[in-house]
Amino acid sequence: MTSRTFGRWRAGYASLAIIGSFLVAGTANAYSAFAPDSPYMFGDWGGERTALKEAGVSFDFDYVGEAATILDGGYRDSHVTKYADQFAVGANVDLERLLSLPGADIQITVTNRNGHSANDRLGDPDATVGGSNVQEVQGRGPVTRLTQFWYRQRFFDDALVVKLGRIPFGDDFATIDSNFQNLAFGGAQPGNWGNNIYNWPISQWAAVVKTRFTPEWYAQIGAFNINDSNLKNDNGFELRTSGTDGTMFPVELGYTPMLDGMAGAYKLGFYTHDVDNRAYGAHPETRTSDTNTGLYYVIQQQVTTRGGNPDRGLTLFSMGNANHGDTAGIDRYVSVGATYAGPFDSRPQDDAGIGLAYLHVNDDVDDYVDYYNAIPGNALPPLPRQGHEYDAELYYSFNLTGYLTLRPNLQYVVNPSAVDTVDNAWVAGTTVQASF
Template sequence: MPLLIVGSVLAAGTANAYSAFSPDSPHMFGDWGGERSALEEAGISFDFSYVGEAATVLDGGYYDSHVTKYADQFAAGANFDLERLFDIEGADFQITVTNRNGHSANERIDHPGATVSGSLVQEVQGRGPVSRLTQFWYRQRLLDDALVIKLGRIPVGDDFGTIDSNFQNLAFGSDPLGNWGNNVYNWPISQWAAVIRANIAEDWYAQLGAFNINDSNLENDGFDLRTSGSEGTMYPLEFGFTPSPNGLDGAYKLGFYTSNVDNQAYGSRPASSTSDTNTGVYYVVQQQVTARDGNPDRGLTLFTMGNANNGDTAGIDRYVSVGATYKGPFDARPQDDMGIGLAYLHVNDDVNDYIDYTNAMMAGSATPLPRQGHEYDAELYYSFQLTGYLSLRPNLQYVANPSAVDSVENAWLFGTTLKANF
């Protein structure tokens, strides 16, 4: 029966389908002669995208060299509406494959001996040049969507601590839990996981997850779905409020996580010291506060997010960012947007105790490790929506104390993000 439905819809086509490279089309290759829309009607939707990020060091950094680095990501995904296809009420299945390549300007501005990393000036470069199975999950909605269960290979940032962000610097990217938490692997890394969400009221929800932690997920074989070698489980819990006062969307999220994974315990002790006490809290606040000429698709949005991680197992123990974005700043370019953000990252004091201990143990036999404190990140961007499927987003970044080493010269960088949907 589902195949008959797909066939009949494809045959019907779409009279007003976008052609390839039509400037109004949301996809570069258009509607495939109506077949793409027909497949969506039948229950199969596709998402093909490209993100490329360049960063040029204008001044400063560890090497103080004027170099340009480029990193990118290709993503191919498909969602299957199982209710339309197989009459499984309230069910869908998602599969996404990603491929990352390139290098980051952090290689030139960060101290090469830093024990703990700071932020990334090209967030798309994280986790190395490799293809991965990033999403592979089944979702079931129950009780008129009051309860939602999700099972499979899931990046933690798919559901927890999410925020709409167009910044290139990771310090302003979605999910403070995934970016700065202990033993938390975020997109494009996925892990076997389960997420249960209860939509308590129209604007309130609570959700709980269980994510298997396995360092094999970090290896270059991004399609290895092994379960052997598991190190433990991470449990995030999040409460959320999503109001829309006067039609202006908002999101207020408060979360907690804990895991039973053995992690390096910093302090005056060897690197082999571990602890399974890994906990943290995080928050996300994002609220549109104005509409342009009564149009909620344009206007000013404010945001802040942050987290705090537990004692001696935390590399970054405190993080906070604040900023603002504006959609449609000019009447002649209503689809453009712009943003500014400031962020602060603090390296755990126990890391410096470990650094002092290690330097004393290796005195005279190795280059001393640098002490670390805090890093500040700032970014200003303007995004040109060139067509419905293509955007170009130049940005200016400032990194104070790159890799949280205050002896490293503060760095200025010019960046550019290119996004295309196929």
Template sequence: MPSQAFKGIKTGGAPLAIIGSFMIAGAANAAPAFSPTSPYMFGDWNGHRTALEDAGVALSFDYTGEAASILDGGYSDSHTLKYADQFAVGANVDLERLFDVPGADVQITVTNRNGHSVNEQLSDPDAVVGGSSVQEVQGRGPVTRLTQFWYRQRLLDDALTLKLGRIPFGDDFAGIDSHFQNLAFGGAQPGNWGNDIYNWPIAQWAAVARADFAPDWYAQIGVFDINDSNLDNDNGFDLRTSDSEGTLFPVELGYTPTLNGLPGSYKLGFYTHDADNRAYGDHLDGRTSDTNTGLYYVVQQQVTARDGDPQRGLTLFSMGNANHGDTARIDRYLSVGATYQGPFDARPQDDAGIGLAYLRVNDDVDDYIGAYNATPAGALSPLPRQGHEVDAEIYYSVNLTNYLSVRPNLQYVANPSAVDSVDDAWVLGTTLSASF
């Protein structure tokens, strides 16, 4: 295949000429570095970046940093400040422009995460099930990973799309546009509360097929390999297929209408897989079960336009997730909220949001905790009883330039880690986002 691809360049001529042109191009109107109107901090590289995109290679260099401090409450009642961040470097390669492969592209993304979260002081360390995170970018440890490495093929005038490779679950399923810092308001919530579903930056060997079968309607199905070794920090670039524990099958039906000229997104999904997980209940025998199923929905609809501008206005959202059986740790999740793009005429690029989320720990987990606490070991060091957690956040995003934004936020966490004996907490946070 590689030899055929390069042979196509020699015979076609056009892709090679386009790539070559960026080496000598110097677009007179290219945005310079640090121009507030450029989408990139370092500008258009004297026109070379745009020439590369025209040739079929779109590069991305993004940074997200999240700071948080507990103002009051939490498990340790600490006012410590913690910072976590992520660098992401990516390339999308348009194979149609480069090698005359119609409707095909490849995505490669490498991420690096670092830092710590105040959840280490916020939550009860002995809790069997963790709650949400007030710094969503901190998850999965300080490590560099190959997060995306997939091939996509569009067929039948884009009515059918096939995707194969290393894919995070949330790339295609249960997604939502979100600027919240709390994990409970981000995308792909089944990956936060369902068993063996891995969100960004974890990738799995997977295949996804999507059919756009009617205007504004689509259906898709995925097949994801379940392999817990993907979570190990030493395996950030490991493409192993050994040690597979089962297969995840998500299905999603989506509707993306434009109502009164305003965009919306409605998603309903189901997933099941056959990997063994711990079965909770009033027993301590370590039994497992391969019954792992769940349902989810995502609703996001813009409902107003500011002064007739559909790029500004109020958007409402809601997400929900229900996990079945005694293997579920969080068996119910629900969130509601609103965002507003361009709240002030003087700052049309700013946005604001408010959200409320509810997480409920499975009753079977609490039955297990009760059984353990009835033993001599539990009497000496009992596990905390768990019920539900409530998360709330309000933020305002100041878009300083097209490539840099600062997003202060205030969060409230009731029953951190779903332990009602832990004091409710107020958390002050700030997100910094930059594109280079």
């Protein structure tokens, strides 16, 4: 995106903000502008926001910005600070309220990402496979995209749900509630380490069918069109299907119990697709394989309450992912951690978290690196061997109002980009979230 285009986008966003301020200035409403208990900075738009929602149209205007400063270590050992952010503008249309179409709704979301990542100075630029990212919001480049554009139909009191349209993989599969800034602790981890899986903000044509056997058990299956042209910045609003590479089929079984009033989520998933990918190993010519499969799990369970309040207490989590060894760059991933909601009586809306993640680079990658570096007369710099990376993060969320959160964090990265000759790094981060 050019600076002029970005300027126009920001100007348009600012205009929406100004319009919102005028709307809230006129009349009394449930939430006035900048009220601390309001979920939106600009309040209820003089009652218009609630009226629109009751009519079937809900709006979201959200912002997230993430700063990261390398305090020590990394490939370049420089104390650099980088900032990345995302604007998201969304609308949900309840067709049951608007058009008397039972159980139907439409979601449209446009995102705009900008900025740079401290990982440019953290990891080895010659590494064959990348590691995690200390600013998860930075991925997929500075561009405006159509991130969600789907139709959903519910049947039999939500026992069967069908969803069609432009859908990011992480909307429905391997989801988890997360406030961490490091990518290794966010949702939809198969999209971070698997081949041809597009996470937010990338969308693709897809269909998802979900059935709920009981209030606690469900199963779902998806079919996602794979088209690498979706990754290009110029195609942020491109809806074509020409150039299709193949199809991915994820399947997930889930259990969502309430144990003594405490919510849990247990998910086990599998995916496969038929797109040719590079097959690593020691061989004189680049080989490909269309065998791309993976397994994943997600566990998240609240285990305590605070004073009997289920909105406060300790929650434990773990995620894991194993990818096919022939084509996977990262073939094993696992994370564990804990979060605590409402740690102090004086600040019951705050939360804190700690997490540890492990990434393992496929051994076949080093076989390729050894072969490449041994080529006689190779004038290019040697590639680094890769093994594993550890990521740790500790954060505290100051939920200052219902619409504004400030979340400082401290991260420690062992073997950035899974190269053990790169110095371990300390990174100080800060996340800002706002809902307008």
